[in-house]
Amino acid sequence: MRPGDAAEGLPGRLVNQRPSWAPCAGAEGWTCASVKVPLDYGAPDGRTISVALVRRPARDEEGRLGSLLFNFGGPGVSGVGLLPRAAAEYEKLNSRYDLVGFDPRGVAASSGVVCRDDEGMEAAAERVDLTPDTAAEEAAYFADARDFGRGCERRSGELLAHVGTANAARDMDLLRHVLGDRRLNYFGISYGTQLGGMYAHLFPGNVGRMVLDAVVDPTADTVGHARNQAAGFQRALDNYLTSRGEDPQRGTARIAALLARIDREPLPAGDGRELNQSLALTGIVLPLYSQSMWPDLTAALDEAEGRGRGAKLLALADSYNDRAPDGSYGTQSHSQRAISCVDDAQRPTPAEAKALLPEFKRISEVFGPFLAWDTAGWCADWPVPGEHETPKASAKGAGPILVVGTTGDPATPYEGARRMADELGEDVGILLTNKGEGHGGYTPSNGCVTSIVDDYLLEGEVPEDGGTCG
The missing domain is CATH 3.40.50.1820 (Alpha/Beta hydrolase fold, catalytic domain)
Incomplete structure (x- = not known):
């Protein structure tokens, strides 16, 4: 020693x-x-x-x-x-x-760390809008975030403060x-x-x-990391669109319009499931992690835009969310949130997150709104304090x-x-x-x-x- x-x-x-x-x-x-x-x-x-x-x-x-x-x-x-x-x-x-x-x-x-059961995970995926547009959706978004944190505290107890x-x-x-x-x-x-x-x-x-x-x-910090990711995912989306011979600005507007339509009316996705806006956005995010998956993104967007079906985007979202075909979920996202929130002392309020929306939308019309809200929703009312900025x-x-x-x-x-x-x-x-x-x-x-x-x-x-x- x-x-x-x-x-x-x-x-x-x-x-x-x-x-x-x-x-x-x-x-x-x-x-x-x-x-x-x-x-x-x-x-x-x-x-x-x-x-x-x-x-x-x-x-x-x-x-x-x-x-x-x-x-x-x-x-x-x-x-x-x-x-x-x-x-x-x-x-x-x-x-x-x-x-x-x-x-x-x-x-x-x-x-x-485990914070909620599979039924709770499924209910949140189906019902919680990660880019809330109304006061009711905002209230539901932050209520779900608080419930998640309380579930972590209830199930993990003393451990939760020490996972940083x-x-x-x-x-x-x-x-x-x-x-x-x-x-x-x-x-x-x-x-x-x-x-x-x-x-x-x-x-x-x-x-x-x-x-x-x-x-x-x-x-x-929390806001800086979200700002970085908004720019990073938009850059990757631009590169993907350029590889298809599509103008990135027009392609981004097209995808943003698709997400807005899905927000108003979710797409059928088979087996009695629907693709909502939050799951559609998640399905777009996953294939941007690897250029080898860009053809999967093309097929999923073509199905959603051309056929009005969301099965391919939903399958991509399920993979990102660690959801098995039987409806069970892995717990990686539980650990991720617990570790991140113990690390991070910054706790933006809902009002502060909302104030970020114009800036984040300028960075990325597709990814910006989600990442702006996420600055406050991720660790909302977390039961233990963060350790550093x-x-x-x-x-x-x-x-x-x-x-x-x-x-x-x-x-x-x-x-x-x-x-x-x-x-x-x-x-x-x-x-x-x-x-x-x-x-x-x-x-x-x-x-x-x-x-x-x-x-x-x-x-x-x-x-x-x-x-x-x-």
Whole structure:
């Protein structure tokens, strides 16, 4: 143990534990375990919770570099569930690293937060307008937000105040310690970049080789993050429309008009279900995350506009909302909201959100209204306070951290990568610009980004700051 370890000051029952690995159900070649962490790092001798892990050992035992910990974002995505499914993308890294995924506190197998049942999720999807137009719709929107938060508090209790990113970063350092790694090697994607930035801020001396891809802007507060996303999704929509040979301004107006028609009269979608405006917007959002899904967006819009049916857009919305064909829902969105609201101290009021509408509509007629209302609705009357106005990421003293930003990224716009590299500090944040589309640059189809990232992680080759792919 050395200064700066999360393990410092913790009781021996936590510091000296070693994971008991056993075969994972349904994931051949992977082993699973759990590690105890303090519920409250301010009271380390008190209650503990378990953090779930999954691992596949490095193939080259002699050349092994240690563990490579992954976080795939959300927040709320289960690393235990996703890493074995995504591992084909990391085969080269698995040659010298143990691939390790985890469910952060409050997620899935790590005391996952659950706020309402499937019936409640379905009712909200069907009845709550996420872009309210009347006083009655506004009242219903905020009443549902309050009900969601109360459900989290009722079902999660004391845990709810302790699921923030800072505590998850402390957990990562304890995981590093019990896994036997001197420094943390880490691959964070989307929200995983916020978590990685927080780790580097809290434990700069423990940073090993760290990659942050699809980067959350660490300088943005609640409103700033929403503003960034409005611009990012509109930029992606413009690029999609341009790829079809359609003028982006006219295409955006066409889609906005379609959403307005659906708001007045939902579209039939089969099996007794309807496509309302909120679900239609969600269905448009999902395929903008990946250029490979743009044909799905075209087919869904053609069906809605040409045939007056919403089945394809509804299927896309169901996928985004983690809704199974039997009507059951996953809980990633519950964890996402709980973590985000514990992180964020800013609490815009309904009146303040409403005042943002003109500006946000100018940014994006399609996405702006939803994101403006969301600034107040997401954490409305949340039962526990937020921890900070903006994420922490300054990491003076850390080694070089590779920051990958994609110019067409809709959810974490490219500008956030520049700001993350700056916030990490001089000679720490190394920016790699990927000129392309989609959420994240490290993909099997992007040989340039994957080659640079692999050389950095496997050989320690730090690329020149400001490099470009594409």
